[in-house]
Amino acid sequence: DAKTTQPTSMDCAEGRAANLPCNHSTISGNEYVYWYRQIHSQGPQYIIHGLKNNETNEMASLIITEDRKSSTLILPHATLRDTAVYYCIVRVPLNNAGNMLTFGGGTRLMVKP
């Protein structure tokens, strides 16, 4: 799996957009970018994933650069409940051997009032 690099921590004001970057310069052509988050004392929660096109769902938007070497997760209107550790994972989704998600250190996002 391609290695990812994320900032250790970020702050965001409540109501503003939170933009969380992820570098994955060694990503290969068939690897997807996945984002999960873990709110304190809870299990990880799937947010969004994409291959090369930008994606949006009810939780967030995912912007992937044209060369696919980096991506940004956007929470359009951050709330206090979005305070969590956000993990960027690069992975080939089709794996007959089963799916092992490898979580790195992630970005600790603190949303402040």
Added chain:
Amino acid sequence: DTAVSQTPKYLVTQMGNDKSIKCEQNLGHDTMYWYKQDSKKFLKIMFSYNNKELIINETVPNRFSPKSPDKAHLNLHINSLELGDSAVYFCATSSGPGRNEQFFGPGTRLTVL
């Protein structure tokens, strides 16, 4: 209804004891996983099961034995507990081994004294 549930939520026990953690999912998914999150918060895959069959065993000591009585359950039995087994254990599911959108349970915090 909780999609992925684990019992117990907290487990405190002495070294050398044998204990089990249970996981149940009502999503109708075929694939279930066990992850371990250590004190440094890194999440690591332990096991992956698909249709009640073991797919992945990530060099976990054989004191750990997963059991899947049916597709909705994946239990984790741990023999001869050691101090280093103290961690939070998460169960997760996905609709198939090639699906990276995984749904996690709330976790079981195991403390070995």
